Amino acid sequence: MITTHNHRINVDDKQVIQTLITSGQLVATNERVSGLTGQVYAPTPGLAAQLRPLDHGSLAIGGHRLAVELHRLPEAELVALLDHPHAVDFTQHRVAHLLPLLLRKRNFADRQTFVNGIVEALRVGPQRGVSPLVDDIWSGSTWLPDASRIVDNNGLPFLMTAFEVPLSRPDDDGAPRCAAGIDVGLSPVVTVATASGYVDCGGSVHPVTRAEHDAICRAATALGIDEDVVQQLLLLLIYAAARALIETVMLWLQHSASVVYVERIDYTTFKSDFAERGRELAVNDFLSSWIAQRMHACQITVYRVDPENTSQICSRCHLPGDRDGPVFACEECGRSVDAHANAARVILSSGMTTALKRYRRRK
Template sequence: MQPQTYILPIDRSANPVIERWVKDGQLRATDEQLPGTNGRVYALSPALLSTVCAADDFHLNVGRERIGVPIYRMPEWEYSSIVRASDTFHQHRIAHLIQPLLVSQQVFQADRWIANVIDAVAGAPLVGPQPLTVGEQWSDDGRFVPEATRLIRRHAFWMLQLGFELPPTRDLDGHGLVLGIDVGLRPLVTVALEGDGSWATGGIVRFTPAIWRQLSVAAIAAGVDTVLVKRTARLLRYSAARELIEEGFLVPVAQTARAVVAERLNYAGFERHIVRQMREEAIRDFLTAWLPQRLHAWGIQFVPTDPAFTSRDCSRIGCNHRNHPSEEEERIEIFVCELCGHSMNIHANAALNILRRGLPEVRG
């Protein structure tokens, strides 16, 4: 088994509770330097450590307190491990509502899906260590390690580190392909392979403002908490995207790759609704946390690279032309070079450009 950690944000509403723990000596500052953060690290007292477990997809139990932590935002292995270690974990019976989100926008039956969400939320939640929103292959492996729990303070924000032991998934022999990936919303991930070839993970159903309004109206009509219904809908969309990314990308990568080249995205340059969608559809967590964490654990080199113009540059060797498309042309899924006429899927073209930019930095 390999030790693994994962860091999640803590809701600021828990700050008074955490400050009380510090004052009472139940949180002790340490000199530890944790990967992925540069804040002050605090260790929990043995009394608190013995109580750490997941309450539901959005909360963690610590001592007598329930603090806001987005448990669902972990990869499937870690998520499954902490759920199986939490006897009082609460969740509604919603797993059957994930697959309907993996169809095309035209096929999605919004009315039926919304009615099923309302029915699920209206019933009593299940209680017990059953990770229902992940695939079966993740249900038996991995162990939650509560003694590795740490809190990290950075200014007015607190973060939570959770620890796990996960089984190794590959023979770290240093062989395999170099992959370039382009991330988006549909498909979520497009992969270009060193040499030739590509594949994509697909995407999940987009929720228009009309669908969100329909959820609210249906919840009110049924006398169900609107906030809970919308939160459940977001959880289902995240779970669907996580399934696609884990099984459609991360598992094949563990078996084939020696290096992965990915875009170094600056979210400050994106429109607010795009950033929200990338969060809700797991892409932001995947690119900033899941991917580097998994690759590090598997001994696969991670090469972040400049994303500028990857969707506009022609990937045909020897061309190097940069298109200047109109707004209407940018929405077209096929890249056609204005100079040489080379055409291919726009996401595959971008993934290939990303791959070639990162290749010089790949270790031999």
């Protein structure tokens, strides 16, 4: 199956794109790109052969360098990008071994290991042939540079990357499948509730603490490294940790779900500080693109549910309650439950009710 992902290109590189259009290396087409509107440009075979990722934030194209968010890919596609023959110049910091430390509460020894690991990676600098920022081994996927496209989306440039990902619904082993509702957030990143009563609050990314951040920045300053480099590296790690949790949920859904209900989220109101930014971006990408494509490859339907009041309604009696941080309390039922599990159940119930109404109307 072909999957596609859209990456924002830095607006400062619009002139590079215009140069490639003027020279005929980017050709206007009537194609449409999922998730974007605007003029689509296809690379000539010669230009496609020159496309190569340089690092998580840049792509070489026709002798130019585009600043583009290449890191915002699911694990399978990221591995395919880095394994492609065009990626021989790809460099990154050696920090993949630190990912597990962001997925658990860190004790004093963990914090020291994390800080020292980041500082050592900064001291050595980006390297070639470094392990990708994933927690699982993926194979069989292929990046398709000739299918890449540049899109002028209302004056904002985007890169669309395409991948062949050999995903299909696994053969049923007799295990029952059921509808699943998903609540997304920052801690935990994803919570799943199913019609069978199963609930999994997934896991949480434990962000870099202020003390860890300050210690890393002090060491970076002593090494003559700009703080922006530190911020970007930490963001990449936090994003990768959230992506690892999301991939675990998607694999479970692939094997166990019959239909999936998720919220329609307005990310203009989804805010966070820097420490949470990597998780926010991963959750955004998961909801807007990843889950729809992965579930489609497995012949599992995804429905978007109106998010209004999903955090404020009791999943048992369907009356308003009070959410206070991680706890939801319902005076009517006298319940006090995990707020994320309650929201996932509400999303599931709302989605199934809407689906039933649609079915009855068709009848």
